[in-house]
Amino acid sequence: MKRISLAIALLAIIAVAYWAFYPSKPSIIFKMQSQGPAEGSSLSNISAITRSRDGRVLVTVIDNKKLRLWEAATGQPLREIESTEKEWLYSPAFLPDASAYAAVDSVSASDHQDGNVVFWNPDSGERTVTIENFNWPHAMKFNARGTLAAVGGISDLYLVDVGTHEITAKVEKAHRNGPIQALDFNASGDLLATSGRDGLVKLWHVPDLKLVRSFSVAQTVRPQRSTDGPVTVAANAVVFSHDQTLLAASTEEASVYFWEVDTGKELQKYLGDEPGPDQSFPSGIENSLIFTTDDKWLLTTDPGGRALRFLNPRKHGDYPTAISTGSDARIDAMDGSASDGSVAIAYREYHPGVPGPPVAKFAIWSPVPATK
Numbered sequence: 001m002k003r004i005s006l007a008i009a010l011l012a013i014i015a016v017a018y019w020a021f022y023p024s025k026p027s028i029i030f031k032m033q034s035q036g037p038a039e040g041s042s043l044s045n046i047s048a049i050t051r052s053r054d055g056r057v058l059v060t061v062i063d064n065k066k067l068r069l070w071e072a073a074t075g076q077p078l079r080e081i082e083s084t085e086k087e088w089l090y091s092p093a094f095l096p097d098a099s100a101y102a103a104v105d106s107v108s109a110s111d112h113q114d115g116n117v118v119f120w121n122p123d124s125g126e127r128t129v130t131i132e133n134f135n136w137p138h139a140m141k142f143n144a145r146g147t148l149a150a151v152g153g154i155s156d157l158y159l160v161d162v163g164t165h166e167i168t169a170k171v172e173k174a175h176r177n178g179p180i181q182a183l184d185f186n187a188s189g190d191l192l193a194t195s196g197r198d199g200l201v202k203l204w205h206v207p208d209l210k211l212v213r214s215f216s217v218a219q220t221v222r223p224q225r226s227t228d229g230p231v232t233v234a235a236n237a238v239v240f241s242h243d244q245t246l247l248a249a250s251t252e253e254a255s256v257y258f259w260e261v262d263t264g265k266e267l268q269k270y271l272g273d274e275p276g277p278d279q280s281f282p283s284g285i286e287n288s289l290i291f292t293t294d295d296k297w298l299l300t301t302d303p304g305g306r307a308l309r310f311l312n313p314r315k316h317g318d319y320p321t322a323i324s325t326g327s328d329a330r331i332d333a334m335d336g337s338a339s340d341g342s343v344a345i346a347y348r349e350y351h352p353g354v355p356g357p358p359v360a361k362f363a364i365w366s367p368v369p370a371t372k
C-alpha cells in the first residue's frame with residue numbers, strides 16, 4: 001500500500017513539474033484576412049510596411065523610393081507617392097489617429113546625407129510638414145499618444161515634438177558601428193528602447209534621453225577560430241510588451257532575447273541556427289517582433305525567413321504558426337501596428353524554373369482561437 005501511495009505521489013510530482021516547466025502551445029492561430037496584388041517588377045521589392053491603428057490603410061515602401069497606400073481589407077491600391085531622385089525613404093508610420101503618416105528620408109549630398117522627417121496627408125497625398133537636420137536617419141517611431149517621435153540616425157538619437165516640429169533632445173553616438181536599427185516606446189511613453197549594430201540594446205528615459213541601462217546581444221553562433229577577433233552581432237529589432245514589463249530584441253543571426261524591464265534580468269534566449277557552408281544569415285527584418293495582445297507569446301520570423309513562429313518569453317518554447325509563405329518565398333517586412341492583433345507581412349515569391357523576377361506581395365493575417 002505504501003508503494004502504491006509513493007507511486008501516486010511521484011506521478012503527481014511529475015505532472016506538476018511537467019505543467020510548470022513545459023510551455024503550452026499558443027491558444028491562437030492566424031487566418032488570412034486579405035492579400036495585396038503582385039507588384040509586378042524585379043525592382044518592386046517591399047522594403048517596409050506599416051498600417052493605421054484601425055487597420056484600414058496600409059503603406060508599403062517600394063525599394064526605398066516609393067510610398068504606396070492600400071486599402072487593407074481588399075488589397076486595392078489607393079495612391080502612390082514617389083520620392084525625388086536623390087531621396088531614400090525608410091520607416092513609415094501612422095500617427096495614432098491616422099490624421100497623417102510619416103517616414104524618414106535621406107537625401108544624398110556631396111559629402112553627407114541630409115535627413116528629414118516628412119508628413120503626408122493620407123487623403124490627398126500632399127506633403128504637409130518636413131522636419132530637417134537629421135544625420136542620415138534610418139528608423140522612426142511615434143509614442144502611443146502621437147506627441148513625440150523618436151528618430152535613429154547613422155549613430156545619433158533624436159526626440160521630436162510632433163506638435164511644434166522641433167527636435168527637443170539629442171544623443172550623439174547613441175550607438176556605434178552604423179545606424180540605429182530600430183526603436184520602440186513603451187505604452188506609457190516614459191521609456192524608449194533602441195537597437196544598434198554595436199550589439200547593444202539601450203533603454204532611455206523620456207523626455208531627457210538619459211540612459212537607463214544597456215543589454216548585450218553579443219553571443220554569436222558563428223564558428224569561431226582562435227585567430228578571429230571579437231565578433232559584433234547587430235541587434236536589428238526591439239519591442240516592448242503591451243504591459244510594459246518585458247523587452248525583446250532580435251539579432252542579425254536570428255537570435256531572440258527577452259529581459260525584464262524593471263530589473264534588466266534576462267528571462268529567455270533563443271539562439272539562431274549556425275548556417276551551413278553555403279548559407280548565410282537572413283538579413284534583418286524591420287519591425288520583426290510582435291507580442292500577442294496577451295503578451296504570452298512573441299511572433300517573429302523563423303530562421304529561414306519563410307514563415308512565422310511563436311516564442312515564449314518566460315518558459316522556453318518555440319512553435320510554428322499557420323503563417324507561411326511557402327518554400328519559394330522570403331519575408332522582407334512585418335508589421336503589428338493595428339490594434340486588433342493582426343499581422344501584416346511583405347514577401348517576395350519566387351518561381352523556380354519560370355522566367356522572370358520574383359513577385360513582391362503582402363498579406364494580412366488575423367488571430368482566431370485555436371481549435372482543439
